[in-house]
Amino acid sequence: MTEQPLLNEIKALIKSSGPMPVWRYMELCLMHPRHGYYISRDPLGREGDFTTSPEVSQMFGELLGLWTASVWKQMGSPQFLRLIELGPGRGTMMADALRALRVLPPLYQALHIHMVEVNPVLRERQNATLSGVRNIAWHDSIDDVPEGPSIILANEYFDVLPIHQMVKREHGWHERVIEVDPNGKLQFGAAAEPTPRFDVLLPPLVRAAPVGAVFEWRPDSEIMKLATRVRDQDGAALIIDYGHLRSDAGDTFQAIARHTFTDPLKAPGQADVTAHVDFQALARAAEDVGARVHGPVTQGDFLKRVGIETRANALMQKASPEIATDISIALKRLTDTGRSGMGSMFKVLGISEPRLTGLAGLSDLEHAGDGS
Ligand SMILES: C[S@@+](CC[C@H](N)C(=O)[O-])C[C@H]1O[C@@H](n2cnc3c(N)ncnc32)[C@H](O)[C@@H]1O
Structure with a gap:
């Protein structure tokens, strides 16, 4: 059997300090300084x-x-703009975005690129993908990005931020925890006492949920940082992730390894553990600090409104038949609105300085490819 140092450490922590809240488990799985999933690969x-x-x-x-x-x-074409990406993976999205932006020299020259990334392996990969790009810097957190007008992009970033899970019992909502069963395996449980007055914080739809229901929430701190930044320093943020348009009950805590769903309690640190993003909660938190909210809309709608079909046709005209088929498959995959297609599972939310209205792709009015 393969070594599972993080599993052993989590069991020891539970033994010494008692059941572990789901958020803490998720944090350790992803960010443990030595064995965290996003620290090592x-x-x-x-x-x-x-x-x-x-x-x-x-x-x-x-x-x-x-x-x-x-x-x-829309911001008035400022001569200085910070383009910030949160959780930039392999740097592919930034490289493709910058290639598209090269045709606009006044903007391209205004750009200062900021990559917010905790993973040293991915940082190296981003560095290689973006070699030759000038004015680029890496940071551990958006807190470290200097002030200035900014456009912030975040694809599949919020889903990795730890969630709290609450379970409804007869006398209230209890924090969901991880404990060790008599056979030494991790299992879900619930804190012995309910969290006092938790239901006051719940969206009305969820208050009536039946006993046994699970409700997930993420601290608002990250979205509030983005919203405050664009409100005070000008700019906008675009958040793309899988999730739901309306806050609701449901257990979406999941683990993926080798493109397959696995048990999130089985191999901590060796699978990506995530939970769906509650877009209504993000929008509410951004509005609460005075930013303007745009959308959310589905990824399929967003990409079509900003011109993905036109772009696909242009690429296909210059491509060999095999490559044209690949482009057509990719177009379908990104915009597919079937039940579990990326076009409907993923949502897109914009937040901005309040005077910016009608952001491309997020309202019916504008089209990024219109040359507007
Ligand atoms: C699911 S991947 C998405 C990668 C990329 N955005 C993409 O779409 O291909 C999550 C990314 O967020 C990074 N990440 C995870 N937790 C983070 C944190 N707390 N702060 C900054 N980056 C984080 C990961 O290392 C990775 O680059």
Whole structure:
């Protein structure tokens, strides 16, 4: 059997300090300083554990580049702009976005690129992908990015931020925890006492949930940082992730390894553990600090509105028949609105300085590819 140092450490922690809240378990799985999933590896691509939209096709990053250009124009074409990416994976999305932006020299020259990445293996990969790009810096947190007008991009970043899970019992909502069963295996449980008055914080739809229901929430700190930044220093953020438009009950805590769902308690630190993003909660938190909210809309709608079909046709016209088939498959994959298709599972939310209205792709009014 393979060694599982993090599993052993978690069991020891539970033994010494008692059941571990799900958020703490998730944090250790992903960010443990030695054994955390995102500390030690490049998990992306066919050979890895999962494939993200930028890795499906160059069109994704190129269209985010065009979206950036359209927002920059709405901001009054400032001569200095920070383009920040949160959790940039292999750097593919930034490379594709920058290629699209090269055709606009006044914007390209205004750019200062900031990559917010904790994973040293991926940082190295990003460095290689973006070699030759000037004015680029890496940071552990958005807190470390200097002030200034900014456009912030985050694809599949919020889903890795730890969640709290609450379980409804007869007398209230209890924090969901991880404990060790008599056979030495990890299992879910619930804190002995309910969290006092937790139901006051719940969206009305969830208050009536039946006993046994699970409700997930993420601290608002990260979204509030983004919203405060664009509100005070000008700019906008685009958040793309799998998740739900409305806050609701449901257990979405999941683990993926080798492109397959696995038991999130089985091999801590060796699978990507994530939970769906509650877009209504993100929007509410951003509005609470006074930022303007745009959308959310589905990824399929967003990509079509910013011109993915036009871009796919242009690429296909210049491509060999085999490559044209690949482009057509990628287009379908990114925009597929079937039940578990990326076009409907993934949502897109914009937040901005309040005077920016009608951001491309997020309202029916604008089109990033229109040259507007
Ligand atoms: C699911 S991957 C998405 C990668 C990329 N955005 C893409 O779409 O291909 C999550 C990314 O966030 C990074 N990450 C995870 N936790 C982070 C944190 N707390 N702060 C900054 N980056 C983090 C990971 O190393 C990785 O680059």
